Amino acid sequence: VSAELAAGGVGEVVTAGRDEAAYAALFAAHHRAAMRLAFVLTGDAATAEDAVADAFAAMYPKWRAGRVGAPEAYLRRAVVNRVRGGIRRRVVRRRHERALRPAAAAAGPSDAGLGDRDRLRAALLALAPRQRAVLALRFLEDRSEADTAAVLGIAVGTVKSQTARALERLRAVLADTEGDE
Amino acid sequence: MPIETRVREALGALADEAEGIDDAPRLWDRTRHRITARRRRRIAAAAAGAAVVVAAAASIAAVVVAEDDRVVLQHPGPPPAALPPEILAVVDGGVVALSSADGSVRREVAPAEPGFPTEAAATADGAVVVYTRPGEPLAGCPDRRDLVRVTPHGDGDVRRLLTASGDLRPMVSPDGRWVAYAMDECDAPAEVGITSLVDGRNYRVQPTGPRHLPGVDSVPLAWAPDGRLLVSFAGAGQFLVSVPLGDEQEPAHVGAAPEQAFAERAVFVSDHEVALAWSAERLSVQDVGTGERRDLDVEVGRVSSLSWDAGSGRLLVAGSGGLVVVDPSGEEPPRPIAVVDGLTSAAWLRPPVTVAEPPAPSESREVVVPDLAGLTIDAAAAALEDLGFAVEAAAIGTTASPDDTVVWQEPPAGTRRLPGDRVRVYTCGPGADCVVPPPDYVDGLAAATDWHVVDPATDARFPGLGHGSPDELGGAIAERVARLDFSGASVVVSQVVGASAGDAELWVRGRAAPGDPLVGLDLRLRAARGPDGWSVTGGEVRYLCARGEDVTLACP
Numbered sequence: 229v230s231a232e233l234a235a236g237g238v239g240e241v242v243t244a245g246r247d248e249a250a251y252a253a254l255f256a257a258h259h260r261a262a263m264r265l266a267f268v269l270t271g272d273a274a275t276a277e278d279a280v281a282d283a284f285a286a287m288y289p290k291w292r293a294g295r296v297g298a299p300e301a302y303l304r305r306a307v308v309n310r311v312r313g314g315i316r317r318r319v320v321r322r323r324h325e326r327a328l329r330p331a332a333a334a335a336g337p338s339d340a341g342l343g344d345r346d347r348l349r350a351a352l353l354a355l356a357p358r359q360r361a362v363l364a365l366r367f368l369e370d371r372s373e374a375d376t377a378a379v380l381g382i383a384v385g386t387v388k389s390q391t392a393r394a395l396e397r398l399r400a401v402l403a404d405t406e407g408d409e
Numbered sequence: 410m411p412i413e414t415r416v417r418e419a420l421g422a423l424a425d426e427a428e429g430i431d432d433a434p435r436l437w438d439r440t441r442h443r444i445t446a447r448r449r450r451r452i453a454a455a456a457a458g459a460a461v462v463v464a465a466a467a468s469i470a471a472v473v474v475a476e477d478d479r480v481v482l483q484h485p486g487p488p489p490a491a492l493p494p495e496i497l498a499v500v501d502g503g504v505v506a507l508s509s510a511d512g513s514v515r516r517e518v519a520p521a522e523p524g525f526p527t528e529a530a531a532t533a534d535g536a537v538v539v540y541t542r543p544g545e546p547l548a549g550c551p552d553r554r555d556l557v558r559v560t561p562h563g564d565g566d567v568r569r570l571l572t573a574s575g576d577l578r579p580m581v582s583p584d585g586r587w588v589a590y591a592m593d594e595c596d597a598p599a600e601v602g603i604t605s606l607v608d609g610r611n612y613r614v615q616p617t618g619p620r621h622l623p624g625v626d627s628v629p630l631a632w633a634p635d636g637r638l639l640v641s642f643a644g645a646g647q648f649l650v651s652v653p654l655g656d657e658q659e660p661a662h663v664g665a666a667p668e669q670a671f672a673e674r675a676v677f678v679s680d681h682e683v684a685l686a687w688s689a690e691r692l693s694v695q696d697v698g699t700g701e702r703r704d705l706d707v708e709v710g711r712v713s714s715l716s717w718d719a720g721s722g723r724l725l726v727a728g729s730g731g732l733v734v735v736d737p738s739g740e741e742p743p744r745p746i747a748v749v750d751g752l753t754s755a756a757w758l759r760p761p762v763t764v765a766e767p768p769a770p771s772e773s774r775e776v777v778v779p780d781l782a783g784l785t786i787d788a789a790a791a792a793l794e795d796l797g798f799a800v801e802a803a804a805i806g807t808t809a810s811p812d813d814t815v816v817w818q819e820p821p822a823g824t825r826r827l828p829g830d831r832v833r834v835y836t837c838g839p840g841a842d843c844v845v846p847p848p849d850y851v852d853g854l855a856a857a858t859d860w861h862v863v864d865p866a867t868d869a870r871f872p873g874l875g876h877g878s879p880d881e882l883g884g885a886i887a888e889r890v891a892r893l894d895f896s897g898a899s900v901v902v903s904q905v906v907g908a909s910a911g912d913a914e915l916w917v918r919g920r921a922a923p924g925d926p927l928v929g930l931d932l933r934l935r936a937a938r939g940p941d942g943w944s945v946t947g948g949e950v951r952y953l954c955a956r957g958e959d960v961t962l963a964c965p
Contacts, residue, residue: 259437271423276427349422355551367417
């Protein structure tokens with residue numbers, strides 16, 4: 229039966245584990261970079277792990293079929309795509325967490341005692357998701373504008389404008405805090 | 410230090426935080442688990458396809474299933490319920506598409522929005538699709554969304570319903586007349602809006618009275634089969650809301666919210682039970698009245714959409730686990746179905762709609778409306794009828810005779826209209842003192858209050874100009890028009906475009922006050938003569954607004 233079905237196109241009827249060791253090695257080589265990117269994009273450990281595990285799982289069949297030439301590039305794009313879907317959930321979760329700690333939330337976040345680095349971190353995480361993705365690819369991964377555009381599926385001009393806007397915003401945050409001091 | 414350098418350092422520091430949480434063995438375990446789950450689904454889907462071939466060739470009824478990596482033949486169970494043949498699909502990159510359930514035929518109904526997590530919903534027959542796209546940001550509120558509607562089988566025009574911050578997550582009511590959505594205006598407490606897909610009326614849902622507005626809980630919205638909307642309010646519990654929500658109506662409290670956890674999707678599966686998808690990759694069914702809940706023993710991964718088909722009694726679950734048909738009774742095992750490439754969410758469409766391409770627009774048959782000024786009514790009528798227009802004549806003055814000549818026409822000369830469209834000619838007798846526009850019409854304006862504002866983007870009508878329309882969109886229009894009025898901007902009747910003894914249509918042109926983003930507007934009013942003179946019975950408004958250096962029709 230298996231042979232008949234395989235002839236009918238069920239190409240996946242194979243013994244598991246044959247390629248697993250090789251894939252584990254690939255995972256070991258790339259998971260760290262993937263997690264760094266995912267965490268910067270989400271600011272949330274669980275969502276980042278979700279995105280990374282899902283990206284590796286999605287790549288596996290293509291990798292086994294010999295259709296992944298550059299695993300690193302594939303993973304980067306897969307992580308970015310998965311994070312897009314996860315962002316809304318994170319927003320919902322944040323909202324929920326706010327509701328659960330009304331007293332703290334009512335007091336409002338206080339900048340007192342925060343250094344520039346913390347403010348910049350908070351401002352980075354408050355950027356619109358696409359702006360953060362652009363900055364992460366440009367300045368964390370040192371990708372060119374063209375590379376960044378390709379990964380995000382947007383125009384190079386959009387990469388430029390989003391970068392400029394994001395930097396402008398961060399610059400304003402820092403200027404504000406310097407003005408306060 | 411340049412900002413780029415500081416950002417580079419901050420991003421590096423943020424990424425370094427990931428090192429502390431990167432538990433490689435655990436992450437590998439999760440990855441393997443997902444690889445196995447994906448492989449099972451792929452094999453099952455492929456084997457199900459192969460089973461059709463086997464069954465057809467050998468004339469035997471057989472179902473092929475995959476367990477681990479073995480493929481076995483199994484005696485068929487009860488015949489599967491007939492599933493809706495088509496789905497509304499949202500795929501990576503924000504493309505909204507109508508698709509046959511097997512993914513073989515697909516038609517995109519909305520353009521891609523790269524990098525934007527689009528949410529979509531449709532009426533049960535797929536005639537109207539609503540979805541989100543990036544909206545105009547506000548200061549301090551960068552992540553706003555437009556909620557727009559499109560009629561894939563109609564004109565295909567994309568019309569904006571509203572812009573708001575928040576996930577929105579539009580849900581269309583069972584009768585297809587309303588869309589509900591959750592919004593949070595820039596960290597304000599979340600609230601629920603309901604907009605009519607028929608006439609654009611808007612409501613904000615509140616559990617008790619107009620002033621008390623606690624935030625809506627994260628438990629998602631769900632439409633009950635009877636057309637009421639299930640909403641959870643933080644701290645206030647769960648309510649079923651009748652729609653439309655009149656002032657006198659109190660939402661029905663149906664109990665506590667499910668629990669303080671992250672239900673991400675909800676859909677009614679009977680008149681009193683709702684299926685909930687949880688962030689912890691669980692699926693359960695909860696009785697709305699009793700709160701009693703049972704977990705479903707299915708692996709569906711992280712769910713991004715839930716859709717219920719009452720005809721087959723099956724849920725369509727989309728998410729990280731692919732696209733799976735789930736029987737909430739548990740009698741039938743979950744069935745993966747062929748996945749549209751890159752699918753991120755999906756909804757059943759029933760009854761079937763035709764996914765075939767719409768007919769290509771034929772070449773325009775529009776005809777230029779001729780200049781009729783000075784012609785007698787007979788000559789004008791003959792000229793119009795030769796071109797295929799329908800003629801409607803109206804006389805100013807006390808008598809109408811064949812010698813009357815045309816003094817106004819609508820539409821004006823030079824515009825293009827389709828044959829069969831109505832052209833109104835407005836005549837005046839020779840030597841008669843025909844004032845255009847007649848003072849009657851202008852006087853009638855001052856007393857008129859009972860007319861509608863029509864938003865050109867949505868065709869939504871809002872009654873009560875300047876009287877606080879019940880929604881953001883209407884309110885904004887009313888406010889702008891009122892501001893024109895109060896700021897001394899000129900609002901004048903510029904043309905009477907058609908009239909008869911009993912009714913009239915007028916153009917009113919307005920100029921905005923300095924600094925107003927709205928630089929002008931055209932009002933087109935319909936007026937009728939009653940016992941007390943003329944009064945305005947209806948109207949439409951068209952905007953001219955400045956955005957940068959562009960001046961465009963229809964805003965915002």
